[in-house]
Amino acid sequence: MATNNLNGKRVAILATDGVEQVELTEPRKALDAAGAKTVVVSVKPGKIKGWQHDRWGDEIPVDLIIDSAKADTFDALLLPGGVMNPDKLRTSKQAVQFVRSFFDAGKPVAAICHGPWMLVEADVVRGRSVTSWPSLQTDLRNAGADWTDKEVVTDQGLVTSRKPDDIPAFNRKMIEEFAEGAHAGQRSAARTSSRVEART
Secondary structure (H helix, E strand, O other): OOOOOOOOOEEEEEOOOOEEHHHHHHHHHHHHHOOOEEEEEEOOOOEEEEEEOOEEEEEEEOOEEHHHOOHHHOOEEEEOOOOHHHHHHOOOHHHHHHHHHHHHOOOOEEEEOOOOHHHHHOOOOOOOEEOOOHHHHHHHHHOOOEEOOOOEEEEOOEEEEOOHHHHHHHHHHHHHHHHHOOOHHHHHHHHHHHHHHHHO
16 A cells, blocks of 8 residues: 655655646645655746736745756656746757656656646657646647646646645645555657657
């Protein structure tokens, strides 16, 4: 039986300016409460600016810039949403490779709202069951995912949710999957993507 105790686990939170603030701060609180060490990773040093519904929110300190971040120093990855946040991150080759590295290693990943855009960019959703903010469903389906409109979807180490209202369910499943550790399904998804790329 998996435990929800995350003591000793390091979790990367990949985000930049325009991150939906509550989708970073609330899951982070849940992870910290479960004993994890959370690290905000970004494409810029200093601080990033959160977004609160329809206006700018608080500044969030950055712990590590993407140039210095390596997936092998973390146990899991959290991808919060906000429209601007993943739209900026997906233009960074280092950020996209960072995400893909978690799948290559079979490590658990949780993405909420617009966060799954990074999964599309990293080409790791082929054959996976996911959800997201509704406007992303076409992008995810085009990338080979099986998209469903549910508050939380779990698929062998990959946890996705649609919006801030889903955060309680998202947090529960995220902690459960992060506690379980590496999942073979994550690695096979990354390998499937690589095989498809090789044929094209």
